[in-house]
Amino acid sequence: MIDCLFCRIIKNEIPAKSIYEDEKVLAFEDINPQAPVHTIIIPKRHVTSLKETETGDKDLLGHLLLAAKKIAEDRGLGESGFRLVINTGPDSGQEVCHLHVHLLGGRRLGWPPG
Numbered sequence: 001m002i003d004c005l006f007c008r009i010i011k012n013e014i015p016a017k018s019i020y021e022d023e024k025v026l027a028f029e030d031i032n033p034q035a036p037v038h039t040i041i042i043p044k045r046h047v048t049s050l051k052e053t054e055t056g057d058k059d060l061l062g063h064l065l066l067a068a069k070k071i072a073e074d075r076g077l078g079e080s081g082f083r084l085v086i087n088t089g090p091d092s093g094q095e096v097c098h099l100h101v102h103l104l105g106g107r108r109l110g111w112p113p114g
């Protein structure tokens, strides 16, 4: 298995502030938050990026989005709103090669992104 930072967080080899977990996904606080709420939601199974997903992953992808929505509501963002980001590939700035959803909220977010 490749040495993957987020797989190491799943295996508790690297500490992270976990805020949600179920059989398929784990969510934890971003180490360098860009908003009052900045949570990372990942599949427990290693997937390099959205680019590597296929039709057979649609349950997992739906699960990730529904988990993100639940966490956003639990964090009080249901009314104020929030943003989900899935960086994919070099132009996006993806740094960690394990599929992840950023949940950002708690402040007004600019658009378009930089």
Ligand code: 5GP
Pocket: 005, 014, 016, 017, 028, 029, 030, 031, 032, 033, 040, 086, 087, 093, 094, 095, 096, 097
């Ligand atoms: P990307 O740029 O790949 O979309 O996002 C990776 C995110 O992971 C970044 O927002 C970064 O701050 C976060 N991150 C990187 N290393 C760690 C870590 O060791 N722990 C946690 N909790 N987040 C990390």
Ligand code: ZN
Pocket: 004, 005, 006, 007, 008, 045, 046, 047, 097, 098
């Ligand atoms: Zn991984």
